[in-house]
Amino acid sequence: MTAVLTQPRPIRLKGRSYLALTLTPELPFEDWLVRLDDLASRSAGFFLRRPVVLDVEGLEIDRTQLRDLVGKLGARNVRIMGIEGARPSLLGADLPPAMSGGKATGDIEEPAAAPVREAPAAESVAAQPTAPPPAKAAPASLVITQPVRSGQSFFAEGDVTIIGSVASGAEVIAGGSIHIYGTLRGRAMAGTLGNGAARIFCRKLEAELVAIDGFYRTAEDLEPGLRGKPAQFWLEGETFAAGSLG
Amino acid sequence: MGKVIVVTSGKGGVGKTTSSAALGAALAQNGDKVVVVDFDVGLRNLDLVMGAERRVVYDLVNVIQGEAKLTQALIRDKRLESLYLLPASQTRDKDNLTAEGVEKVIGALKTHFDWVICDSPAGIERGATLAMRHADVAIVVTNPEVSSVRDSDRIIGLLDSKTLKAENGERIEKHLLLTRYDPARAERGDMLKVDDVLEILSIPLLGIIPESMDVLRASNIGSPVTLADERSAPALAYFDAVRRLRGENLPVTIPGEKRGFFGKIFGRKAA
Numbered sequence: 001m002t003a004v005l006t007q008p009r010p011i012r013l014k015g016r017s018y019l020a021l022t023l024t025p026e027l028p029f030e031d032w033l034v035r036l037d038d039l040a041s042r043s044a045g046f047f048l049r050r051p052v053v054l055d056v057e058g059l060e061i062d063r064t065q066l067r068d069l070v071g072k073l074g075a076r077n078v079r080i081m082g083i084e085g086a087r088p089s090l091l092g093a094d095l096p097p098a099m100s101g102g103k104a105t106g107d108i109e110e111p112a113a114a115p116v117r118e119a120p121a122a123e124s125v126a127a128q129p130t131a132p133p134p135a136k137a138a139p140a141s142l143v144i145t146q147p148v149r150s151g152q153s154f155f156a157e158g159d160v161t162i163i164g165s166v167a168s169g170a171e172v173i174a175g176g177s178i179h180i181y182g183t184l185r186g187r188a189m190a191g192t193l194g195n196g197a198a199r200i201f202c203r204k205l206e207a208e209l210v211a212i213d214g215f216y217r218t219a220e221d222l223e224p225g226l227r228g229k230p231a232q233f234w235l236e237g238e239t240f241a242a243g244s245l246g
Numbered sequence: 247m248g249k250v251i252v253v254t255s256g257k258g259g260v261g262k263t264t265s266s267a268a269l270g271a272a273l274a275q276n277g278d279k280v281v282v283v284d285f286d287v288g289l290r291n292l293d294l295v296m297g298a299e300r301r302v303v304y305d306l307v308n309v310i311q312g313e314a315k316l317t318q319a320l321i322r323d324k325r326l327e328s329l330y331l332l333p334a335s336q337t338r339d340k341d342n343l344t345a346e347g348v349e350k351v352i353g354a355l356k357t358h359f360d361w362v363i364c365d366s367p368a369g370i371e372r373g374a375t376l377a378m379r380h381a382d383v384a385i386v387v388t389n390p391e392v393s394s395v396r397d398s399d400r401i402i403g404l405l406d407s408k409t410l411k412a413e414n415g416e417r418i419e420k421h422l423l424l425t426r427y428d429p430a431r432a433e434r435g436d437m438l439k440v441d442d443v444l445e446i447l448s449i450p451l452l453g454i455i456p457e458s459m460d461v462l463r464a465s466n467i468g469s470p471v472t473l474a475d476e477r478s479a480p481a482l483a484y485f486d487a488v489r490r491l492r493g494e495n496l497p498v499t500i501p502g503e504k505r506g507f508f509g510k511i512f513g514r515k516a517a
Contacts, residue, residue: 149403167399
């Protein structure tokens with residue numbers, strides 16, 4: 001028992017974003033399921049093992065209907081990993097968790113009629129909108145020119161720069177580094193997409209929590225000498241390092 | 247067209263209703279037509295603070311639901327003839343406030359009054375968001391203590407995202423009204439300093455209202471403090487706040503400190 005309690009290494013918490021297929025069911029569900037079956041019959045296993053999110057935004061349904069729909073989808077091998085746009089009262093412990101903050105990407109091509117086995121003619125290959133391997137674009141960064149208020153949350157896959165302060169109860173999450181030209185009173189989580197080289201910089205440190213690549217420090221664990229001063233945080237291997245700036 | 251002001255805070259008990267009544271009465275003393283609207287459906291207090299509780303017949307919810315005309319629900323103040331009150335309902339539920347209904351009422355009030363002051367309920371739910379929805383100007387009432395400051399910060403975030411002005415890409419004018427400021431406690435360091443609050447919230451300061459028995463006394467006799475005792479410290483602070491609200495550039499004085507020293511520090515406006 002004591003061995004468990006004295007475990008010195010904290011649990012690593014990381015944020016990560018994934019691509020999921022989003023289904024937007026329409027009422028009445030029976031008709032919609034028929035159309036879904038039709039789609040599935042054209043391509044067996046289209047949904048098999050794919051992460052699927054159910055978007056129920058704007059649907060006037062109750063929990064029984066939702067549970068019933070999730071069950072029926074399950075029977076069709078469509079496994080729902082999360083539900084988007086649902087009122088909190090709609091979701092229970094027996095339903096997939098709520099998802100939010102999703103970003104649209106290109107539409108996923110509906111499978112065409114049964115795939116043809118023989119090699120298609122060159123022309124038809126050109127006509128097919130085959131997705132080229134995505135060029136490694138620089139992740140989007142974000143510049144915020146206003147104070148980040150309590151209760152607000154910002155995320156960018158790249159760096160986040162804030163010209164202003166981050167209030168107590170506010171959070172900034174970045175795949176890259178975080179630069180705060182003001183006081184950091186809330187939370188800053190950098191390198192959340194697995195970037196251990198990310199850093200956090202702030203002009204005045206009053207943070208509630210700082211984290212890089214899942215390693216975190218709460219206000220209590222921060223070096224008291226840095227409080228109220230310009231500071232930066234980085235990772236040295238798996239150790240969290242903090243230092244003054246300038 | 248009149249100006250719509252929302253008096254809001256997030257946290258309860260910081261002085262929204264007291265300030266709404268005091269500012270309303272101070273604005274009306276110049277002869278401007280002013281209406282103070284109570285949005286706190288189910289927990290109305292503005293009628294008490296303004297001494298009109300025995301004269302309420304119809305209320306905001308009746309008007310929204312079409313059970314009464316706006317003119318039937320408006321109560322004229324007995325002391326100031328250009329000051330009106332639109333009371334909230336005490337028996338109905340907050341859900342009776344609809345977005346369309348509120349829009350219609352505020353739209354009608356704007357054409358008849360120079361100032362429409364919306365006294366917001368505490369919290370960040372429906373009543374509070376509807377009260378701020380149509381505002382041109384927001385007065386954020388804050389006490390110099392951490393929980394009030396954080397709640398005000400949250401409200402400022404909502405003002406910048408949930409109001410009609412914000413949704414149209416405009417910026418809503420925001421002012422900080424620091425209330426219940428106690429010079430003795432500030433001296434001992436028991437309270438947040440004015441500087442700290444301004445630094446955290448970073449909106450311009452409209453005024454500092456000292457903690458005073460005069461405020462409680464005025465509430466108990468059902469009179470806005472700016473009417474009950476015009477020479478009292480809180481009344482003077484509210485009058486100054488109103489002059490700033492009208493656009494006058496008046497340095498803010500911290501109660502209990504000398505003006506000369508203070509002008510130097512607070513002559514500047516917070517960013």
